[in-house]
Amino acid sequence: AQSVTQLGSHVSVSEGALVLLRCNYSSSVPPYLFWYVQYPNQGLQLLLKYTSAATLVKGINGFEAEFKKSETSFHLTKPSAHMSDAAEYFCAVTWNSGNTPLVFGKGTRLSVIA
Amino acid sequence: ETGVTQTPRHLVMGMTNKKSLKCEQHLGHNAMYWYKQSAKKPLELMFVYSLEERVENNSVPSRFSPECPNSSHLFLHLHTLQPEDSALYLCASSQDRGPGDTQYFGPGTRLTVL
Numbered sequence: 314a315q316s317v318t319q320l321g322s323h324v325s326v327s328e329g330a331l332v333l334l335r336c337n338y339s340s341s342v343p344p345y346l347f348w349y350v351q352y353p354n355q356g357l358q359l360l361l362k363y364t365s366a367a368t369l370v371k372g373i374n375g376f377e378a379e380f381k382k383s384e385t386s387f388h389l390t391k392p393s394a395h396m397s398d399a400a401e402y403f404c405a406v407t408w409n410s411g412n413t414p415l416v417f418g419k420g421t422r423l424s425v426i427a
Numbered sequence: 428e429t430g431v432t433q434t435p436r437h438l439v440m441g442m443t444n445k446k447s448l449k450c451e452q453h454l455g456h457n458a459m460y461w462y463k464q465s466a467k468k469p470l471e472l473m474f475v476y477s478l479e480e481r482v483e484n485n486s487v488p489s490r491f492s493p494e495c496p497n498s499s500h501l502f503l504h505l506h507t508l509q510p511e512d513s514a515l516y517l518c519a520s521s522q523d524r525g526p527g528d529t530q531y532f533g534p535g536t537r538l539t540v541l
Contacts, residue, residue, distance in 0.1 A: 354534070
């Protein structure tokens, strides 16, 4: 079955440090990949998505992710963490194969330390 | 109002109560979704509607009953729930059900079943 794995349920970084949130997927067909962010008491907001165009995808709030087919990965990065980046981040994947649902990872909670 | 709205934001109900969750999207989308978000678990897709027709029901217990009277509104009717049904219920919408179509989420309804 198709799936997505987020390594690390909790990541803690210092303000100004690099943010790296990991996402790996399993798929036998080309995937469509998404990163969403969820702030406390809010719904999910799209950060960025990969839909088979450029492998380096830039999103909102300075985040970007790179699709690496050979590694089946779609890691999320930001060069310099800000306190406002503290939130839960979800990687999600779907496929162009019928009406395949969006499959979410379990999420990674990002803490930013002053 | 813009985006996807959900009411109520918080709901506490007994196991014998009947209540309804409401979702409204102001984006002109054709597809709407109900998700369940529980602690430590990935988002679970419950129901999908496309052009007001239910197209997917992921083995959800019959105590959850969806209704989509038009393309802008989606309801989730609840009756005789169990304590394990306590969760955040998220509504989402997308332009269509294509793999590249971004899903836009509402803020959710935090449901507590006593």
